[in-house]
Amino acid sequence: MNVVPRSAPRIPALWLLLFALGGLGTLVLLVLIVGILSGVIPAIVIWLGGVILANIAIVRFIVAATAILLFTIPTAFVIIFMELKVIAFMNLRIGPNRVGPWGALASVVHGLKVLSKEDFTPTGADPTVFTLAPVATFVGSVMAFMVLPFGPGLFGVDLNVGLLYFFAVGGLGVVGLLMAGWASFNKYSLLGGLRSAAQMVSYEIPLTLSVVGVIMLAGTLSLNGIVQAQSGSFLDWFVVRQPLAFLIFFIAATAEANRTPFDLTEADSEIVAGFATEYSGMRFGFFFFAEYVNVFLLSGLAVVLFFGGWTSPIPWPWPIHFALSPLESLIAILVLLIVVPVVASFLLAIPIWVIRTRLSFARAFAMGMLLFGPLATAAVLIYLVINLDALLGIIWFFAKAYVFVFTFVWMRATLPRVRIDQLMGLAWKWLLPASLVNLFITALAILVVHP
Amino acid sequence: MAVQSPSLDDPRVLVDTPAAIVDAIPPYAPRSEREAEFYALGDGQMLLNIGPHHPATHGVLRIVLKIEGERIVDLDPVLGYLHRGVEKLAENADYHHSIAYTDPLEYVSSLFNELAPVMAFERLLDLRVPRRAEYLRVLSCELLRVSSHILFMGFMALDMGGLTPILYSFIERDEMVDMLAALTGQRMLFNYMRIGGVNGDLNHEFLSRLGDWMSRAGRQAEAISTLLNENEIFVKRTRGLGAISRGQALNLGLTGPNLRACGVPFDVRRAHPYSVYPELDFDVVTADEGDTYARYLVRVEEIKQSIRIIDQVLHEMPDGPVMARIPRRITPPPGRAWAAIESPRGQYGCYAMSDGTDQPYRFRIHDPSFVNLQALVPILPGCLIADTMAVNASLDPIMGGVDK
Numbered sequence: 018m019n020v021v022p023r024s025a026p027r028i029p030a031l032w033l034l035l036f037a038l039g040g041l042g043t044l045v046l047l048v049l050i051v052g053i054l055s056g057v058i059p060a061i062v063i064w065l066g067g068v069i070l071a072n073i074a075i076v077r078f079i080v081a082a083t084a085i086l087l088f089t090i091p092t093a094f095v096i097i098f099m100e101l102k103v104i105a106f107m108n109l110r111i112g113p114n115r116v117g118p119w120g121a122l123a124s125v126v127h128g129l130k131v132l133s134k135e136d137f138t139p140t141g142a143d144p145t146v147f148t149l150a151p152v153a154t155f156v157g158s159v160m161a162f163m164v165l166p167f168g169p170g171l172f173g174v175d176l177n178v179g180l181l182y183f184f185a186v187g188g189l190g191v192v193g194l195l196m197a198g199w200a201s202f203n204k205y206s207l208l209g210g211l212r213s214a215a216q217m218v219s220y221e222i223p224l225t226l227s228v229v230g231v232i233m234l235a236g237t238l239s240l241n242g243i244v245q246a247q248s249g250s251f252l253d254w255f256v257v258r259q260p261l262a263f264l265i266f267f268i269a270a271t272a273e274a275n276r277t278p279f280d281l282t283e284a285d286s287e288i289v290a291g292f293a294t295e296y297s298g299m300r301f302g303f304f305f306f307a308e309y310v311n312v313f314l315l316s317g318l319a320v321v322l323f324f325g326g327w328t329s330p331i332p333w334p335w336p337i338h339f340a341l342s343p344l345e346s347l348i349a350i351l352v353l354l355i356v357v358p359v360v361a362s363f364l365l366a367i368p369i370w371v372i373r374t375r376l377s378f379a380r381a382f383a384m385g386m387l388l389f390g391p392l393a394t395a396a397v398l399i400y401l402v403i404n405l406d407a408l409l410g411i412i413w414f415f416a417k418a419y420v421f422v423f424t425f426v427w428m429r430a431t432l433p434r435v436r437i438d439q440l441m442g443l444a445w446k447w448l449l450p451a452s453l454v455n456l457f458i459t460a461l462a463i464l465v466v467h468p
Numbered sequence: 469m470a471v472q473s474p475s476l477d478d479p480r481v482l483v484d485t486p487a488a489i490v491d492a493i494p495p496y497a498p499r500s501e502r503e504a505e506f507y508a509l510g511d512g513q514m515l516l517n518i519g520p521h522h523p524a525t526h527g528v529l530r531i532v533l534k535i536e537g538e539r540i541v542d543l544d545p546v547l548g549y550l551h552r553g554v555e556k557l558a559e560n561a562d563y564h565h566s567i568a569y570t571d572p573l574e575y576v577s578s579l580f581n582e583l584a585p586v587m588a589f590e591r592l593l594d595l596r597v598p599r600r601a602e603y604l605r606v607l608s609c610e611l612l613r614v615s616s617h618i619l620f621m622g623f624m625a626l627d628m629g630g631l632t633p634i635l636y637s638f639i640e641r642d643e644m645v646d647m648l649a650a651l652t653g654q655r656m657l658f659n660y661m662r663i664g665g666v667n668g669d670l671n672h673e674f675l676s677r678l679g680d681w682m683s684r685a686g687r688q689a690e691a692i693s694t695l696l697n698e699n700e701i702f703v704k705r706t707r708g709l710g711a712i713s714r715g716q717a718l719n720l721g722l723t724g725p726n727l728r729a730c731g732v733p734f735d736v737r738r739a740h741p742y743s744v745y746p747e748l749d750f751d752v753v754t755a756d757e758g759d760t761y762a763r764y765l766v767r768v769e770e771i772k773q774s775i776r777i778i779d780q781v782l783h784e785m786p787d788g789p790v791m792a793r794i795p796r797r798i799t800p801p802p803g804r805a806w807a808a809i810e811s812p813r814g815q816y817g818c819y820a821m822s823d824g825t826d827q828p829y830r831f832r833i834h835d836p837s838f839v840n841l842q843a844l845v846p847i848l849p850g851c852l853i854a855d856t857m858a859v860n861a862s863l864d865p866i867m868g869g870v871d872k
Contacts, residue, residue: 104631104632108631108632177518177809204517205516208538212538277629278629284629284854285629286523286524286629286692287854287857289522317721389871429631430631430632431632432629432699433629433696434628434630434854435700435701436705436852436854437538437852437854438852439704
């Protein structure tokens, strides 16, 4: 008979984790107790608080920059998913439906796939420029986000030359594309890079000129200021006063974002993938992140400049404002938390009990409490929407911006691509004169109305 | 002859200038005056190698473009990547087997590839085909012509950057291919035409599918044409592009919709009628411009004509057998025969020679795609890179047929 030696007792992984966390927690607690008792931690907190308060602008900037950098990733994922699903529906296909509900995680999986792929540099490519190109493109897009106001008070920085900064930094992307085209050592890439340079430089001009009318009406270059100039109802939006400018802006923005019908830089049926031909792995991913971030960015800019940014189309006619002192509001909140659920559950239970008399009142009360949950959540949300401008502003901003994102996707499903000479002709022969005419008319109107 | 281009035979070329690899310069000294001229690059010129694997070359066509910026100066189409020696293979198979070899030539319209050799063999045998079989041939061929033209519309849009039409066309093509599968037993390479008739008679599934389809015939084609015909971008890109004059088209030997778009009303179904086409009522669609848009419009219109033919065929189809009574092993008397039909791409001809054995002595296929593809060389210089795809798509070559 074989004697099987008894193995060491196996501890479940969960227990191990709990032990580890418990030990760590105890350690932290000890350090905290000692620190607080000896007065070291309060001193550090006071010192840190002082530093933060003294440099509140810098701290705000860092927090905003981090938030925006983090925000770009889900944005790109959402837009990629929209592109997959919306175009699929327009093509009478099903589209992604495997990962997540309605395939919603397909774009995330695409992102992970791109991460896990080989990062390949072709022979003959310039490795430094080749590596830096996607970074340059991505950084350009993300930096432009800093001045975009998402809601009242929700922006990275409120530059007084915000729009100028936006166009200047947004134009950086083309440098990355040109670098990619040049460094790839591939003719398709070179053609794509040069096409993007020609296209972006040409379309920057009508894009910038078309918004000069808006700047003149708002009297400021700050994007926040432009939004505030449009507050009121939807009749105050600049699209009402500058329809031609909006049209020019939208066409030029499509070209700026390299979207169909102006996606010549990556025209897959002509120059394979343009500047991205030789890219693989996450470098390729960065280009496409940048593209989708750009789509959202330009949609957001269109909303800010012409569609009132975070203002609602029809202002809420009954603004609710509470003017309570902190102590009063604390008492009020406590009362709300303790009294309201009980009373409301009781009130909700009564009709249930009346209708179904077989039910004991305790059960009816429980059902009332269950009913109270969603109702209370809805009430709180409605209260927040009415009362918190920031939340409402974000909701409006995103709703409007995604209408434009949808339009971009819709155009991609519908339109064929223009040719390079037609593209250039459109910019220089039509959009530029039209934006100049728009500028002239706006200036004249301002002169007549406010001499 | 200007500067001699660097030859890749020279090892230094590989080491010193890896650009030579990308330049698509062939690794041998120029073989002809034309080749030397083409590969000698002038100032500011560049060679761009498109294909053989490229999203928009309809298979494995390779086009070497000589470009100045975006403008094409000269081009050199390189063929033969899909050469399978079908003609030679057919000479070593008996008459029935050679039909199967021709089947995958123009793989989007296989029935036409079968019909021409079958007709040539029947002429060698001097065989009469039952009338019901003739009607079935016309019916299935016209269905496939509709499918092929709808696929053309989709690919044309795809090559010009439109994503959606191709999926609409594949919905329609899927339906038609399923329908034909009910009739013939296969979805793509039907092998339906037989010497002396066709493989199978009408059946219930085919007819119910066909009736269903006829009630909404061409709906997807309508959907695609609403996306394209009035689309400013599409029309601007195609109108006036790659125009071929009437004389030029005749000199090049173009046939099919490409020739009819130049104003020449030549349709084999009318000019040299075969099968039951003389009894059917249809129009030969022509256009005058000869440009890419005209080539597109002619095909769109031909879809409607084909649906008209299908309608007539269904009304007039007689009863009777679908195969002539012929022996399994056929040995035609020595002789030659030529049969030409109107395939979706033009005149598809087959020339067969018999030496009295059960295998064709010589078997030759005249493929319209091959002839039509020639038109690229005179019309593309002066156009832009993007036009290569539009023109190539409008000529509608199938590389399986070109390379044989």
